[in-house]
Amino acid sequence: MTTKLMGQGVQRVEDQRFLRGQGRYVDDVAVDPATLHAAVLRSPHAHARIVDIDVDAVLDLEGVHAVWTHDDLTGPMAEPLPLLIPHPTLTHGRTQYALAKDEVNYAGEAVAFVVADDRYVAEDALDAIRVTYDVLPPVVGIDAARAADQLVHDDVPGNIGARMEQSTGDAQAAIAQAPHRLALDLTVERSACTPMEGRGTVARWDPDTNRMQVWTSTQSSTGVRAVVAVKLGLDLGQVDVITPDVGGGFGVKINHPWPEELLVPLAARALGRTVKFTEDRREHFISSAHERGQVQHIEVGFDDDGRLLGLDVEFWHDHGAYTPYGLIVPIITSTQLLGPYKPEVYRVVFESLYTNTVMVTPYRGAGRPQGCFAMERTMDAIAAYLGKDRAEVRASNFIQPDEFPFDQGLIFQDGRELEYDSGDYPASLEKIKALVGWDEFPAFQKEMAALGRKVGIGLACYVEGTGVGPYEGAHVHIETTGKVKVATGLTTQGQGHATVFAQLVADELGVKFEDVEVVTGDTRRMPYAVGTFASRAAVMSGSAIHLAAKRAKEKVLKIAADALEASEDDLQIVDGVVSVKGSPGTSLDLGTISVLSNPLRYAFDEASKAATQFSVGDPGKPPVPEDEEPGLEGRDFYSPERATFASGMHAVIVETDPDTAEIKILKYAVVHDCGRLINPMIVEGQIHGGVAQGVGGALYERMAYDEDGQLQNASFMDFLMPYVTEIPDGIDIDHLETPSPLNPLGIKGAGEAGVIPSAAVFAAAIEDAERIPITAMPISPSELFHLRQEHQP
Template structure:
């Protein structure tokens, strides 16, 4: 039998060309293209009084300059609101080029096309804009105060307010034996992939056809937007996604202004046009995420069991809301994690600020929700003097309670029902992996050496495989090669490998015979996109179903050629054969020939197909109701999202004097259902943890009161290097298959980053508890300098802490003088 591929650690087929520098990204294409540059607002909030482009028109090498006044029809309308919601009563989106007003630094005002980027940039500098300055609204405190408005017609800067509740949380909290309240803060960060956004467009005047290559996570969405905005037939627009150097969410938004302006210019000029975003542009004109202020009220019993949970939070959505309320809705529902408070109320306001828009970034609202819940669990444990793991365990949904209905509405508009899982077993695995029960001994040994160690824990549940659908097309060529196409895009997830494993398993062909194409609307014109940990669940399931159709058709054709029953046939190593009689077989490539509407005969002796008739009047060219060709297409649409889960633990060492934070160990236990390729999942977790380390300890978007981003470069944006990311991340898996899709899959792409803020806050607070007074970590990310300041603030409020600190400093100084 063919070696089973599903679940095997197959090396990624993509890696060879990437390692050899043979990847093909947008900027590697279009050597003959003109180049575009964008004039971006230097102000956070201002009215545009006048735009003078006269200084640009005579610049040698400039081909065109566009402002809002040059846009017509649908192009002159605001960009689409991609995901409307009834609660989003004041949704606002930007124009492709600013009309009358700019609402954040970096907003596009004018678009220049020239022979090369250098000329285009010089021309941009010659455009003169007259502004009437308006006071900016920067940060959630200013947005909530509403002394100034981002949009004149949006009262209180409130884009939306949404409440969901189950039971009566306020009453349950009031009646609880114990009550706590927490105020928490989590700051902005951003995706910052290695490759910024990029778009190349070619217009064929003769055919009236537009071809666009763009670095996107949703090629079909970009295609639809270009067709609608430029007034083109959908069938006359091709969008191809080449290799993409990372997405992490920022490339979901469709369309970006440049994805419309580049094809608009290409059509107007009759020449290919290309735009490649530079790093500063990415910081000030793409998308950010994360920023929330949270208030938690919780009631619990003597065991730490949740009796009531009441959460309010305020979400900074930036200047516009193209992606609706997806991020805060995910926060509000995924906050529940693996727990069952029964009485739960959550209320959020999504607020406008004069800053870059906020759209999903890897984790997409979940890190904020996990942060709120896990900080609450730690606070309950500290209050009761209980083990943090025990407090979590007493609140877990139990394995026999699945499917578990939270009686809320999830991001996909469907019920928040967890399909499967085993949270107690996840915790047991994590405790064993990190050495939870022995940590106090490790801590004491370190303390004897003057070292300060802390252990953190965080649990999460992640809704994955969100709909509405994905599709797949599979075609077996006469050579026996199997061509697979699915519409979602690839940004490094290993789709070419994992999807080929699914096909090889279902179709019974060698793995090497399968070739996978993603993100090309010429091959698969209908798709949704790659985000929300959905690719394996959605496209994987669609590919599995399409492969099954091809298999069934191959068996039908082979049964006729071999004069055997379909039930007696099997496909092994790319050939259909009679069970128990391997010599009686026919290759899939030959079956592909036989599926042609031309009349063929099968020669059993040679195993070949020979044409004998172009049209046999006595027999239809193909079976009734069957299409020609050995191919199959299918779509998968889920009943609802499936829910993965996991738990992370980290041991940190913190310098008693400088507050420098070092990661000693990092452990992950994850349940994403059945694993297609454990090695790829492990890579996803490693990458997510690295990104989470950055988000928890280093990265933030630092705005001043004027709305200027002060660290909009990699010189100023602090990020972890390989020296800061744990080297040997310890990983274990639990596989509880999802009953909602044919492969039992759950998503894995975002898991590594989701609990990072929570787990580091837990570990840092645990390390700092050597000081009396219970220093609390309530704001993330936290850098050594911020932890140092937090310590100082804490000590000033607790004199006994300061006395203990002085004793330690004296002891440390004496030790340095006399190490013996």
């Protein structure tokens, strides 16, 4: 038997291309000089009415082909962009127009669209457009939004897009009756995904076939396809969307359509030319999406062991100027806040607020980092209050392994019950304590203190709902060469899908790993798909691919049994060859079986000639009998009842400089449970990347809006994404594998986990080093310096 590849750290097939600069991204498509290039005029004001747009000077510029403003848009294109995920409590949802109509609500909002010979000329043209604005006072930050002295949208009172409450009982009463009570006020600032590749779209209209072909850097090619068809008045069958290599998504590319994803196809059709838009870095900062910004108020009642008797959380979520992605982020915060714990009573209420800033849509973690911050800061506060070990207080609140499935009594982001499928939190805690040296740390801290050095340790736990539905599908095709072509519709952003999906197919079909080729995100190959988000690709497409391969295998065995005159049960497939067990001479390779599966009379290749010695099928029936199809293919879909819940714990040891307040990471440890591992090396890579992004969010990155709503750090010079020099030299990782009962492979998602507990774990460690409560993240040395000043004895 071939060794199973599931669970092996198989080298990524993508890396040869990526590391040699052979990745093919949207900007690498249509590089011929005939391609036209688009640029977008963006609002310089955070809040203004548009009085007049004068584009007269633009068309005189040599090389400019067309310019659009909202006045030039008609039909569905002139309507607001879709609200992708409505929710009954989102009573005042608002979305922007592809090009601003009458009003702009953030600095960076698209106002006009120019197409020219090249991007240089297109930008010259932007300089020639004259817009008269009537500038309005902007609403910047959660405090201003709540005060509502100014309104972002005239028809949204109090700047409140939604108010949502969930509870499992009377939390205030439970808190009132508890032996101990605490209240915390916390803040988490904005950050953003900032993938290496920004957004980008290329479109080509073929007038001969009446078809639109769109390449776009998205996390949902099927979503973009559907909306392009609707907005441009095309039939779905006229539109193909292809997602080539994507240089990172992290959530920002699941929101769709971005204005350019519609304007580029519109221009391509209008001009009869291929049109390309490649977002630049500044545009990405001011016109894509941000996340994270929340203010939280927590009240908690607990017993002498620190057990949560009542937990009441109120938070205010800054969703920016528009709500295209509904309430997904705050709903996740409000539900996933509970992590591995089971408070006796929980109530949460949030307000999702408008501000005149870039809109908020999910960023890796998608609301969980904020929820984890609220919960874990609360755990640390309880431990400090009781004078107990922080790990012990957490342990006393854990859901126990024998309590699964565990219903938290809330409704999750997918509209289903928040029911955890499996997990073993006490085992994780033991592992993380051992990995970081939790019990030995107090002695080390004392030792360092004697040398005048300050060190601290932090711990944070999380649970992540991953692999949400509704479904994904897969198509597996065994060609006459014996090579296997696999298509799944969700997109890939560098995760290593081509590797892990091939591992699954190789295992199921008994073919060589290198004979399997995976295509993602191409609507021509798999038109039914949802997208890559919510740590769902491995669970959803992985399961679908596994099922589709199973179907293909059934057909392989049926045809082989017929040709070899053997029973299906006696057959085995090894390295692409089907043979009768115990009779290795009686065999057929998959290529020949593929030929036999298709009663076509033409023989093009050696496999076809080889197949002539076999006969299959019932001569009394048609060549393709009823209920059969020609070809050796398998197609299937996977649609789970509910999400599967991964979990993990992070611990960090930091040192703070007593003089400069610089914060240095001495050790970072992760225990991670995403069920059965397909490829441990790739999971560890996901953790490394997540931790790096988490370090950014905790210690470096913020969106520095001034009071006028201008983003002051819209570049990588001033937005401090950490360099390799800022992230830990090594990350100690230990895995726990608690299989999910919800899918055939027992897997859970792993994509976002690494970033979830970062703010919480760093706050805890800095607090431990400094003995100063840390209530706001991120934290810079400058801020730590001021906290020390405030807390001087």
